[in-house]
Amino acid sequence: MLLYTLRRILEFVPTIFIALTLIFVITRLVPGSPITALIGNQSVDAAQIDAITKQLGLDRPILEQYLEWLPRVVTGDFGQSLFFSAPVAEVILDRFPITFALTFMALLVTVAVGIPLGILSAMRRGGILDYFGNVLSSLGMALPPFWLGFMLMLVFAVSLQWVPASGYRPMEFGFWSWLSRLVLPVLALSVSQIGLVVRMTRSTMIEVLGMEYVAMARTKGLRERTVILRHALRNAMVQIVTVIGLVFALGLGGSVIIENVFALPGLGELITTAAVRRDYPTLEGGIFYLTLVALVINLMVDLAYAWFNPRIRYA
């Protein structure tokens, strides 16, 4: 296990390196100078343009920029945000807890609804619950999450007025005040994830239920409940755990647009506004941090999978 862990961590390094390089290359793909994109139609004097060019280091050859940029960002220093008068790393760390809260709660909801529904669907294949789960998951995966967010807002905030429509309030102002503003975003993010988890759990469970040891357990005359909970589910859990990791990474990606809908000042909202305003240092930093978290979760999932499933370690 130790050897496997070490190997996976070593593999992690080049992945990060390539991700960073891609981020660097793409943000510098801009036709013309990013400065023109940055200032748009405003009239800015030449000295100011010069200053920004210098600040971004755009006056130097691209390879030199890269060699200066890479060691700097590896230590987490993405420079100064062009819009907030603060270092990018600081802005990101300020906003990350919001994204984490959103993604984590969405994960909890997804797991709490998706896994039981998937298991029950598999146990009663072709039954009413299976049908219901199927419709729900197909619909969930077809709804654009951001639009679903607005629809939830329309029903629960505008019509029923149960919760505020959007915005964020830190927990210091009271737990409910904090939570009430996260309920709708969490729901909007969960629905498509639930669809995915129901389907994955269902198919894993069906697969496991077809295994010989399940048939054996039944032949022994064990109660169906024991067969499902002690024999089938236990083995299915190995794969279901990996799905949970997958969903968490997915949620991080999905949060980007949901935060925008509900005006939650998280990392995703930071990324999208930075993209629209072309605040490159912030964009680079935001994307890198988000990707890094997703990668770390992925790594943990892989390790957990190997822990549960020794065959993987020696492959």
Added chain:
Amino acid sequence: MTPAAAEATTPSTARSALRAIRRAGPMLLSGGTVLALVVLASLFVPLLVEIDPLGIDVAQKLLPPSAEHWLGTDEFGREVLDRLIIGAHISLRVAFAATLLTAVLGIALGALSGQYRLADSIIGRFSDALLVFPGFVLAIMILAALGPSELNVVLAVVVLYVPRVIRTVRASIIEFRSADFVQAARAVGVGDMRLLVVHILPKSFGPVMVQLTFGFAWAILVEAGLSFLGLGPPPPSPSWGNMISAAREFIRTAPWIMIAPGVMITITVLSLNLIGDGLRDLVDPRLQGKVGP
């Protein structure tokens, strides 16, 4: 990524094939019908009725759905229904172009990496790297760099989806490379290129078609999301995502402007996913009910 749902048991008998067809039939039929309706409506309605998605008429602004304005009007007095129909052109055009380009690139690059070691390690590295970014943040980054336009949305979708197709094609080439029928063909002197194109590649056709169907649906969602963020085809172009984005200010006063395009996206994506599910059950009954994209 972990082989979460990769391994499947093999009850591949004639009976299960029959069951697959019985299962796939209704899905293909319902998905196909709905999709055909959307496509036909977007193509032929503009020919039959006069449609003016950009016609501004301030006197008629923000009117709720009624007999004259079936789906109501927006903040400039433009017909929501007209914009919806033209929006279908944009959304479907972008998704279709992206899917087509993904298919061409994915098959070519997948074939290369299935065939040649060196190409495999280079292409493999790149596609792995593209897959590490969660969700569509990579697309956001690409559009921030290239600027919002229809073509750039297409490019971003291709970059996001092509690695998946490459993997599928590569996997099936590696699977069949040493199959008996390939060995036999090689023995009678069939050349490498012909072997690949005529004997091996067609084997990946099924899985690739399934994947592209899901990819098409996914492209519609990505285009809508990017447009919503202001990174898609710039307004006044009535893409469905743009319509939702513009309707955001009027969600309290005129919710119908936002409801209509979202329903269209959902219906279209749902029908494509149904077709994908149906195709998959036909192509590989073992994967019955497994996750799509």
